[in-house]
Amino acid sequence: xxxxxxxxxxxxxxxxxxxxxxxxxxxxxxxxxxxxxxxxxxxxxxxxxxxxxxxxxxxxxxxxxxxxxxxxxxxxxxxxxxxxxxxxxxxxxxxxxxxxxxxxxxxxxxxxxxxxxxxxxxxxxxxxxxxxxxxxxxxxxxxxxxxxxxxxxxxxxxxxxxxxxxxxxxxxxxxxxxxxxxxxxxxxxxxxxxxxxxxxxxxxxxxxxxxxxxxxxxxxxxxxxxxxxxxxxxxxxxxxxxxxxxxxxxxxxxxxxxxxxxxxxxxxxxxxxxxxxxxxxxxxxxxxxxxxxxxxxxxxxxxxxxxxxxxxxxxxxxxxxxxxxxxxxxxxxxxxxxxxxxxxxxxxxxxxxxxxxxxxxxxxxxxxxxxxxxxxxxxxxxxxxxxxxxxxxxxxxxxxxxxxxxxxxxxxxxxxxxxxxxxxxxxxxxxxxxxxxxxxxxxxxxxxxxxxxxxxxxxxxxxxxxxxxxxxxxxxxxxxxxxxxxxxxxxxxxxxxxxxxxxxxxxxxxxxxxxxxxxxxxxxxxxxxxxxxxxxxxxxxxxxxxxxxxxxxxxxxxxxxxxxxxxxxxxxxxxxxxxxxxxxxxxxxxxxxxxxxxxxxxxxxxxxxxxxxxxxxxxxxxxxxxxxxxxxxxxxxxxxxxxxxxxxxxxxxxxxxx
Amino acid sequence: xxxxxxxxxxxxxxxxxxxxxxxxxxxxxxxxxxxxxxxxxxxxxxxxxxxxxxxxxxxxxxxxxxxxxxxxxxxxx
Numbered sequence: 001x002x003x004x005x006x007x008x009x010x011x012x013x014x015x016x017x018x019x020x021x022x023x024x025x026x027x028x029x030x031x032x033x034x035x036x037x038x039x040x041x042x043x044x045x046x047x048x049x050x051x052x053x054x055x056x057x058x059x060x061x062x063x064x065x066x067x068x069x070x071x072x073x074x075x076x077x078x079x080x081x082x083x084x085x086x087x088x089x090x091x092x093x094x095x096x097x098x099x100x101x102x103x104x105x106x107x108x109x110x111x112x113x114x115x116x117x118x119x120x121x122x123x124x125x126x127x128x129x130x131x132x133x134x135x136x137x138x139x140x141x142x143x144x145x146x147x148x149x150x151x152x153x154x155x156x157x158x159x160x161x162x163x164x165x166x167x168x169x170x171x172x173x174x175x176x177x178x179x180x181x182x183x184x185x186x187x188x189x190x191x192x193x194x195x196x197x198x199x200x201x202x203x204x205x206x207x208x209x210x211x212x213x214x215x216x217x218x219x220x221x222x223x224x225x226x227x228x229x230x231x232x233x234x235x236x237x238x239x240x241x242x243x244x245x246x247x248x249x250x251x252x253x254x255x256x257x258x259x260x261x262x263x264x265x266x267x268x269x270x271x272x273x274x275x276x277x278x279x280x281x282x283x284x285x286x287x288x289x290x291x292x293x294x295x296x297x298x299x300x301x302x303x304x305x306x307x308x309x310x311x312x313x314x315x316x317x318x319x320x321x322x323x324x325x326x327x328x329x330x331x332x333x334x335x336x337x338x339x340x341x342x343x344x345x346x347x348x349x350x351x352x353x354x355x356x357x358x359x360x361x362x363x364x365x366x367x368x369x370x371x372x373x374x375x376x377x378x379x380x381x382x383x384x385x386x387x388x389x390x391x392x393x394x395x396x397x398x399x400x401x402x403x404x405x406x407x408x409x410x411x412x413x414x415x416x417x418x419x420x421x422x423x424x425x426x427x428x429x430x431x432x433x434x435x436x437x438x439x440x441x442x443x444x445x446x447x448x449x450x451x452x453x454x455x456x457x458x459x460x461x462x463x464x465x466x467x468x469x470x471x472x473x474x475x476x477x478x479x480x481x482x483x484x485x486x487x488x489x490x491x492x493x494x495x496x497x498x499x500x501x502x503x504x505x506x507x508x509x510x511x512x513x514x515x516x517x518x519x520x521x522x523x524x525x526x527x528x529x530x531x532x533x534x535x536x537x538x539x540x541x542x543x544x545x546x547x548x549x550x551x552x553x554x555x556x557x558x559x560x561x562x563x564x565x566x567x568x569x570x571x572x573x574x575x576x577x578x579x580x581x582x583x584x585x586x587x588x589x590x591x592x593x594x595x596x597x598x599x600x601x602x603x604x605x606x607x608x609x610x611x612x613x614x615x616x617x618x619x620x621x622x623x624x625x626x627x628x629x630x631x632x633x634x635x636x637x638x639x640x641x642x643x644x645x646x647x648x649x650x651x652x653x654x655x656x657x658x
Numbered sequence: 659x660x661x662x663x664x665x666x667x668x669x670x671x672x673x674x675x676x677x678x679x680x681x682x683x684x685x686x687x688x689x690x691x692x693x694x695x696x697x698x699x700x701x702x703x704x705x706x707x708x709x710x711x712x713x714x715x716x717x718x719x720x721x722x723x724x725x726x727x728x729x730x731x732x733x734x735x
Contacts, residue, residue: 071689072679072720106673114690168678168697168707221688231683242722282701287675290722 004225005067005545006030010043011117011139013132015209016057016124020139025118031548032645034555036066037100038519038562039119040082041569044098045649047121050572054086054096054201055183055208057125063112063174063214066521070113070222070287072234073541074241075523075532077286078102079109079197081174085454086201086208087185087404089428089575097428098569099454101189102518103197104286104294107161107216108172109521114218126210129181135164135171135217144212152342153177154310157193160215172216174198177344178392180207185404186349186391190341194284194294194310199346200430200454201404225547233540241290241531271330279334284310286523290531297334304331309338324355326379336384343392352424352431353391353401353408354384359422360412370412372396404429418584420592425583427455428575437589442606443503443619448511450582451623451634453570474501481506485513486535486552500605504622512559519562561644564636568652571635576656580634582620587613630657659706663715663729671700671725677717684716685709700725 001008008030010023025039033039040062047060061083068076082100089097112120115134122132126141129148133140147156153175161170172192179187180203189198189206198206206212224230241247272278279299285292299307327333340350360366361376368375372390376383390398400411405426409415416423416431424431432449436442449455472480478496482489487509495505513535517524520542522532531537535552543549550558570576586603590613593600602610624631628640633656641650678694686693695710696717697703704725718728 072676072683106675110675110689110691114692166692168692168694169699217692219690219692221682221686221690221693223688224683227683227687238722248722282669283672285672285674287673288679289672289674292672292674 001027002223003030004223004547005071005542006035007113007116007118007220007222009117010119010121011134012121012123013139013141014124015122015126015130015132015141015211018141022117032558033562033565034066034516034519034558035118036064036069036078036519036521037080037082037102038064038515038558038565040064040080040100041562041565043119043121044082044569045565047123048084048098048569052084054084054205057123057209059084059123059205059208061122061205061209061211063120063122065109065112065118066519067118067546068541069109069521071224071230071545072288073230073520073522073545074234074237075286075289075291076521077105077109077289078518078521078523079105079112079174079191080518081189081197081202083202083205084573086183086204087429088406089579091406091429093574095574095579097453097575098566098573099200100566101197101199101202101454103189103191104195104523105172106192106194106284106287107170108174108191108214110222110287111166111172111216111218113222114220115216116218116220120214122209122211122214124209129210129212131160131213131215132211133164133215135215136219147212148181148210149178153190153344154193154342156213157190160213161193164215164217166217166219173213175213175344176203176206176211177342179343179345180204181212182392182394182402183207184345184392184394184402186345186353186402188344188346190344195286196346199348203344224545226544230541230544233537233544237531237534237537238290247290271333275330279330289523299331299334302329302331304329304335307331307335307338309334309341311337311341324378325351325384327381327384328379332381336381336388339385339388343388345392348433349431350388353405354387356416356419356422356424357387357397357401357408357412358383360414363422365414366397366412370397405431418588420585420588423585425585427581427583428453428579430455432583436586436603437594437601442604443611443616444507444606446582446586446616447503447507447619447623451507451580451620452511453566453575474499477501481510484530484533484535485509485556486539487556500607502619502622503605504619504624505626507623508626509556511563512556515559515562515566516555519559557644561646564641564644564646565649567629567636568641568646568649571656572652576635577633580620582616587616590616633657659708659710661706661710661712663713664706664718665727665729666704667725667727668699668704669701669725670723671698671704672723673698673700674722676720676722677726680720681717696726 008025012021033042052058064080080100080102084098129144130141131144156175157173160173164171183204185201187203189203279297280295282296283292284294297309337347340347358376391401394402400408405416417426432455434445436446495502539552589603593602638650678691679689681694682690695707697705
């Protein structure tokens with residue numbers, strides 16, 4: 001059949017045998033799982049054998065670009081990579097989560113679709129360092145000997161984007177760095193040298209396959225079912241966004257400081273107030289985006305003058321404040337994050353583990369004997385850089401850091417997961433993305449990181465409302481939830497009271513909506529007011545692009561199916577029950593304060609009211625009840641799977657249900 | 659080709675590809691940046707292919723960042 005929006009094809013590449021083949025995408029799979037990460041999960045179910053070692057050739061990497069990717073739908077550059085991640089999810093048992101990394105892209109997603117593929121499945125292990133070239137029907141496993149171990153993330157991205165450039169622009173790239181080559185759990189992949197995809201060891205899975213990069217370029221075109229109607233919808237949305245008072249404003253310091261710190265008085269930053277005005281020289285976004293969130297910064301003064309950094313600027317504050325590295329000059333924070341990026345590693349893990357090891361040294365828990373002679377000091381950029389090098393090269397203590405939080409905790413004899421002062425909240429072996437202790441993110445940020453297999457992402461919060469960052473009124477939060485998910489307002493009555501809302505109940509619906517957005521390929525942002533998060537609008541766009549109709553309610557139901565599929569894949573790997581316990585440090589924080597200049601901070605909700613352990617567990621129970629899942633095992637029930645048309649997978653949960 | 663009705667500032671380009679996507683839709687019926695009549699290479703250059711139509715300024719309408727602008731005629735609007 002003729003597809004619109006979709007190409008209808010999956011490219012399968014076996015790096016071991018060199019076999020390359022194209023498969024048709026089943027129409028029912030397309031309709032049931034939407035695209036991108038949704039279809040990725042359905043493909044993963046068939047392709048991943050339970051119990052597979054994540055770093056073995058048998059662990060498939062599945063890349064997906066949704067039906068809106070490659071069109072003018074606002075903020076539609078999202079791509080998704082699904083795989084079994086190599087971070088051990090339990091201290092006591094050898095088991096691992098299956099998750100999807102989602103990243104923005106400039107060329108990669110568009111060119112993947114234009115080359116003729118909705119999905120790319122990569123299995124096996126190449127005999128030598130290689131990269132996968134996909135230029136229309138010219139698919140080749142190419143020698144990466146000149147790149148592996150020799151070029152950093154930016155150099156590799158630029159080289160491959162130019163080497164395979166097309167008639168009107170560069171090729172798309174997904175690249176790993178030295179951290180991925182050396183199988184670090186903190187490794188991270190970079191898309192088009194700017195966006196990130198493949199955290200929590202995702203890049204190490206590429207490294208284990210001797211795969212340095214995937215390159216895409218295509219000339220086949222993405223067809224839309226009803227171009228006239230589609231462009232009318234796009235133009236209407238563009239007009240709406242471009243008339244917004246915040247349209248066209250660059251990412252400002254105040255915005256990102258608000259985002260990161262949520263008004264909590266952790267002390268005034270030593271960095272200049274006009275940091276971004278001083279350093280920003282370009283602003284970049286994804287295709288069809290009207291609110292670019294990436295910036296390019298250039299340090300103009302001090303020891304690291306000339307250093308550039310392409311990123312979301314919030315990371316500078318992460319290094320300085322939340323990560324507590326206390327680097328006195330902003331140029332040092334930029335330099336450190338830039339180095340991590342060049343190595344292809346996650347700066348969130350990077351900053352937090354550097355802090356943990358450094359503080360243990362200062363506390364006398366470890367000595368220079370343990371660090372290979374390194375004298376570690378908080379705020380000392382040189383000792384951070386030297387420790388980072390040991391980490392990436394897996395030298396001495398760095399080898400334990402490379403293996404993740406469980407390994408370094410065992411090596412130093414202090415459990416990072418319970419060390420209140422200098423440790424990190426850990427779920428399923430990984431540190432959480434947002435530590436609510438340092439930003440008053442509140443339960444709306446806490447719960448998604450606890451109940452999802454992957455411990456949170458930048459954009460996931462319970463209500464889908466920016467209000468959870470900047471303390472909007474409750475009615476505004478509710479309005480956001482209704483408008484973005486398309487839920488009828490009366491359905492939200494039971495979730496909201498006059499003074500608060502039920503984070504657990506709300507989260508179920510925002511997760512389902514997020515699954516839709518990301519599967520279709522739209523960003524959590526895309527412009528002022530998150531135009532990519534608009535279920536009623538997307539329902540119309542989806543129909544105009546694909547020719548399939550789906551109401552907002554039907555789309556949410558598909559999102560729920562996708563979320564249940566994610567759970568099933570993880571139940572099959574033994575991830576359930578206690579694996580979804582809240583991090584010990586967050587529970588402790590309900591009773592133990594963090595001391596800051598202005599007083600003691602406890603875990604609070606977003607109104608500033610202290611929360612209790614009992615409330616956290618209650619919200620979790622409410623979440624599982626709202627999902628229609630088994631509360632004890634925290635897994636889908638037979639009834640829910642049947643309701644969602646997933647009867648064939650009931651056998652996965654059957655052994656654990658009463 | 660030289661466009662007499664358009665000026666460009668590639669440093670302002672955010673790589674949103676809206677110009678190429680809209681251009682390719684107009685001339686091929688699909689979203690196909692490689693068939694667009696505009697070549698973007700930010701921050702260094704934005705140029706037009708020889709197939710680009712004199713007088714067309716569809717790309718200007720879809721550039722939201724001032725990287726592609728219609729040249730204002732002296733005294734005109």
